[in-house]
Amino acid sequence: MSAASYLAKDGWEVIVLEKHSTAGGRARKYTEAGFTFDMGPSWYWMPDVFERYFHNYNRKVSDYYQLTRLDPSYRVYWQQNKMDVPADYTKLRELFESLEKGAAVKLDDFLKEAAFKYKVGINKLVLKPGRSLTEFLDLDLAKGLLKLDVFTSMKKHVSKYFAHPQLRFLMEFPVLFLGALPADTPALYSLMNYADIKLGTWFPKGGMYAIVDGMEKLATELGVKFVCDQDAVSIDVVEGKAASVTARSTKGDAGEAKTVYNA
Structure with missing residues (x-):
């Protein structure tokens, strides 16, 4: 949906084919007897990234959904007890101490270093389009290369600061969202600790699907058309260029109804 909105902003006619009956892909919801259950993402971190996205269209996040910062940020269950992780930094320091x-x-x-990594990581790495290595020939990036800890594992980095096993776990666990283990993840990703502790854990009113509703509404305002229950079967290429997409209906007899969308 993000890509669709960017394309529409640049003047393209955009049709989004969605396999499911609602937009959002893996970000879905289930409703039953008045209850709503999120079926996809469950954490809202890095709110600045979302604000930057909507700002591209002269909008704000609050134009589409309302956020509440959670306090405690989350609860960790240990084998014998549990721990609430406070959003208030003073209280968090007291907990660590x-x-x-x-x-x-x-x-x-630790967080002073993480703040530097977050600033450099987001602005100098993540936001680059990734078309050429020359994008990363940046003086600030070169100066801060050693401070980014790209050659040290997250596990080793955390162990330099903390000895208590529960504190080590708290500082290591965010990298699990990357699908990797702390021992295999560069310490650059302590930037996620900054996102967790300093930027906070948030939740949109109405559930995580409110984000999808907001992004779909924005895209629709920009002229994007969403066609649900359409499973893309093939991208049809003519003379080296994508000419159309063949999709199959996921309703009824899926083997019969096919539609060709011209590029």
């Missing part, structure tokens, strides 16, 4: 003497100051230092 209660588990390990000196951990509060170490948390300050």
